[in-house]
Amino acid sequence: MEFRVVFICLSLFVLTYAEPVKYHDCGSTEGKVSIVDIDPCPTQPCELKKGESYSVNVTFISDDESQKSTAVVHGVIAGLPIPFPIPVADGCKSGITCPIQKGTTYSYVNQLPVKAEYPSIRLVVKWELMDDLKRDLFCILFPVKITS
């Protein structure tokens, strides 16, 4: 009886608890990333199903002032960065109140749509948010697996 209760609780925990995504910083010179969340992503590397859309939430502290912010996303395949189009590239329309101020924590929230025509491969997503001078407020790398 006790054992079953513990087991059910653990299963629920595993099902509902979204772990922060493991990422590598690729040169966030104008900010500091504190947490990266992708939803849904129950196991890592995140499995991205074709035709689905995923929410990406990057929380960072800005070390810079900037009027604008622009997201640039690449899929890195065999070391080659290939542009990965996102519907909204304007960071100021993705959960960030602009102008960006120094020493402030922001949560950048956007959608990553996975198109049906993408190949079923593993790749590394490189997500950058650039300031007015095209310097990186954040630059993160995280592995994903595209599946059908």
Ligand SMILES: *[C@@H]1O[C@H](CO)[C@@H](O)[C@H](O)[C@H]1NC(C)=O
């Ligand atoms: C993004 O992540 C931060 C930190 O975990 C959280 O406070 C915020 O509510 C999240 N935003 C959304 C829209 O999920």
